[in-house]
Amino acid sequence: MAELQTIKLEQRTSQKAHGAFDSGKYKRRDKAKCRNGQANGYACENVDMLDFMSHEEMRSDTREGNDVWGWTAPNGREFAAVGQTDGTAFVEVRRDGSLQYLGRLPTQTVPSLWRDMKVIGSHVYIGSEARGHGLQIFDMKKLLTAQPRSPKNYSVENDLTGWFSFGGRDNSHNIVAHEETNMIYAVGTDRTLSCRAGLYMVDVSDPANPTSPGCVSEDGYVHDAQCVIYNGKHPSSPSNL
Incomplete structure (x- = not known):
């Protein structure tokens, strides 16, 4: 488990370095129907997006x-x-x-x-x-x-x-x-x-x-x-x- 924790922490550090959690990256999104496997940019299956908050x-x-x-x-x-x-x-x-x-x-x-x-x-x-x-x-x-x-x-x-x-x-x-x-x-x-x-x-x-x-x-x-x-x-x- 300790080894897996180390791997996950390294992955998160890499994500941060590449801007995954930068300020302003994730904006409020309007509700959206699930169509063709997507709801406002997110993968979905028979589940609509009613709201999004970062x-x-x-x-x-x-x-x-x-x-x-x-x-x-x-x-x-x-x-x-x-x-x-x-x-x-x-x-x-x-x-x-x-x-x-x-x-x-x-x-x-x-x-x-x-x-x-x-x-x-x-x-x-x-x-x-x-x-x-x-x-x-x-x-x-x-x-x-x-x-x-x-x-x-x-x-x-x-x-x-x-x-x-x-x-x-x-x-x-x-x-x-x-x-x-x-x-x-x-x-x-x-x-x-x-x-x-x-x-x-x-x-x-x-x-x-x-x-x-x-x-x-x-x-x-x-x-x-x-x-x-x-x-x-x-x-x-x-x-x-």
């Missing part, structure tokens, strides 16, 4: 990002948490499919190419490969009163519901959410710790006071995961043969 418009100084996750408020409004190298941007997806930038939360420490977000309830949990980042916990309900005309720069000191330390480098490559049990599972954490970058469990039943019941280190580094509760029949059950 990372620069979402106030990223690095103008680059890597992931996105969503939250639907109780009143039906839909929001996206957009992972960026230098933080997380928040956007409302309006009923007509258009996008409205609302604000952003900076990275906890330093920029990183890898950032991952998951939502349980109204809280978004944000991990990153950035050294010292840990797990940011942000209440998406704050976006319900956000003013589009004055997008807010949220503060890591004052606007987080909570924060959790994985220890060591305090990094994670990915995080997995299990809504039924209010659990976050971090993967790809510090390999030098006792968890050996295996599944690191975080109980977020109280988002303001997350705790860890332990980790699974036997298999060493885990890159990704899907956590489910199996309610079906045991495969060895006679009725299931």
Whole structure:
């Protein structure tokens, strides 16, 4: 994995050198139907473009990002948490499919190419490969009163519901959410710790006071995961043969 990370970082450095993330490179685009495999310059298949917003418009100084996750408020409004190298941007997806930038939360420490977000309830949990980042916990309900005309720069000191330390480098490559049990599972954490970058469990039943019941280190580094509760029949059950 370390070798692959090095390759990806070298590729991103090359892209930057060739202007892939230059200011003004990506402009706002009108909505467009998917025709002949293209929608306003982007490849598509049976999916129309309803809006486009660049990372620069979402106030990223690095103008680059890597992931996105969503939250639907109780009143039906839909929001996206957009992972960026230098933080997380928040956007409302309006009923007509258009996008409205609302604000952003900076990275906890330093920029990183890898950032991952998951939502349980109204809280978004944000991990990153950035050294010292840990797990940011942000209440998406704050976006319900956000003013589009004055997008807010949220503060890591004052606007987080909570924060959790994985220890060591305090990094994670990915995080997995299990809504039924209010659990976050971090993967790809510090390999030098006792968890050996295996599944690191975080109980977020109280988002303001997350705790860890332990980790699974036997298999060493885990890159990704899907956590489910199996309610079906045991495969060895006679009725299931």
